[in-house]
Amino acid sequence: MKKTLALLLALVMMLSLAACGGDPETKDEFKVGAIYINSKSDTAGYTFAHHNGITTAMKSLGMDTDKQLVIVDNVPEDKQAVLDAVDTLVSNGADIIFGISFGYIDALEEASKEYTDVIFSHGTGYKANETNFNNYFGRIYQARYLAGIAAGLKSLETGNNNVGYVAAHTTDYAETASGINGFALGVQAVNPNAKIYVKNLNNWADEINEKAYAEELINSFGCGVISQHCDSAQPQIAAQNGKVFGCGYNSDMTADAPKAHLTAAIWNWNVYYATAIKAAQACEGDASKFVEKMGGNAYYGGLKEGFVDVSPLTENCAKGTKEAIEAVKKLMVDGEWDVFTGVKLNISVDAEGKVSVTKTNAALESNGLQYKDGNFKAPMENTVVVEAGGASVDDGVIKGSMNYLVKGVEEV
């Protein structure tokens, strides 16, 4: 008993002493702040991808992630919660604050007005100002198109034209719609007879249904390749168990399903974070110069910047996949061609594995349905989105208003 008491007393003294001491904030170095939707100690998934991106970027810039990075994690998409997190980060001396979840949008906009001496950068959003507030996202549809080529070639090899896609959302979010469309167009460029079946999870994270829907696509719709827009690798694992193939998302999912995985459309978030942190440091304390230093208030990097890519191809890929993907990737990197235009690519691989890519003018057409007012199957009067030979749809459409799926895709 005496021992316990002594220990307790010691603890009390320690605490009270510490309370007197305090630690005055010393502010001489650049600090990065981040607001995460999930835990910073995650080992997979969306928050992990961003955390990994930020720490990788900081290390590449020679920064100390122990001292120069402050994070508030598990912040829900609630205005007060986000504003509280911003206050915490600002009080810790953050010079730039990254918010990674879409629902932080209004809170970050408000915070950027209140703290004009701090830079705010919002992932997946579309709001910004001309000084200290920008948004960032990537042309993941380009990477998806490349993954689609791998899936299409596999469908030709197996002779199964049915391709499945498990999606967090579909036409209600441009992010998911453009992902599905990019992938589908890639599949169709190789295999014009392919049919893409999409299952809508209606949830950004739902591991149970991610698996169940993949199984349904394999068993009921006879799909031979499963692609996905969701966090976990469940659809890839289901593909492996069903002895079919799959394309992952977010990060290389080969380790999760080595016998099924072809390639994944991946994000290299560190590419943006390094660019943004460098630009923020170049502001030299004047946060209002950030947008100018970034060359605009909406960063939208793609294959060219290395912001998006496909993960290394596995041995499961059909012959010629590597060559086909490299050829098409070059077209996009060089800016010669892009996915949502009135020009279609026809990609073929002959018996010797020789790849040919030809361009033909063809209209970009929707499947005739669009999302409107909660209705996923509202009719679309004009199904031609881009006339044959026409230029790409606006980035604003890809990021914000794309509410339809292209011809040959069916939501089931």
Added chain:
Amino acid sequence: MGLHIVKRENCPLWKRCCFYLIAVLVALGIGSVILLAIGVNPVAYYTRMFTLGTIGNKIAYKTYINYLKDFVPLALTSLGLSLAFKMRFWNIGGEGQFIMGALAASAAAILLGNTLPSAAVLLLICVAAMAAAGLYGLLVAALKVKFGTNETLLTLMLNYVAVYLLNFLMGTKAGWNFYLNANELRPVPQKHPDSSLFPTIPMGGKFELNICVILVFVIGLLIYVYLKRTKQGYEINVVGDSIGTARYAGMKTNRIVLRTVFFSACLIGLAAAFKMGTVGTLSTSITADVGWTGIIVAWLAQLNTWVIFAVSALISMLHYGSTVAAATFKQVDSSFANMLQGFILFLVLAADFMIRFRIVRTRKEDRNG
């Protein structure tokens, strides 16, 4: 020789306080061990936590404002729950009632905010939220009184109905859905007009006291008087102690149950109105779990009105402080706060046991004697 549990008579206040203090210290001690194990200096961590990170903080006033924003809805929800608990009506539906209140408050603010003067809008927000939450609670009370249904299960299940309704409204962009901003491409909640925000009182410096903080203490006083000095308050106690006695004494117990549960849920609705009137934007996480935390607070406070304020203040501090502290230590994520809260709750409950009972050593012959 054996151990024997004996009921303790009249534990003096200082002793009770000591037990609770020891419980909290032991919990912090366990926390320190874990912190040490992951390479964090517990002293530094706890210092940041208990000072809410205000030392050397240029915007410390913000911390106090944010802290009070957490405190008000929690205290009021807990007060509401304590009314029903006093009557042994297990209202686990705080979350659902809070959400219904928030939806009603938000509707009033969005639809009427620009047409009426601010005072009228604020009053309407409160009335709408109280009515919506109150009726949501009353439904369960009515079923219990009429058919003898189990209120624990019903209030619990109605939470999920409310949660999914809120998720649906926050995720479905459509012409009729005024909860979402019609000008946005994706589902973004509609911001309330400024007239629907509660006024704040400048307190010197940049600190501004939201009027809700004062109101919540006034409401606390009213509830105290209601419970201690009115006939209805007495009735609640009697029904809680023994419904049979209440009936025998000629009390209309059904009416008392209906009335009290309605009041209980109304107060939770008012908590939602206060929250909506300070934040001004609905979200799927608007409750910040106060419906759950409120239950814990009410029990830790043993349903004592003033202790509820103290416990709410402590729990809010723990919660807010841990988040602030976790931001600066990369090894600690915000889940640590939840774990620490768990330790404190369990140990305080253990202390509670020690207050009510004492463990004595007994000899065999003593036991027979």
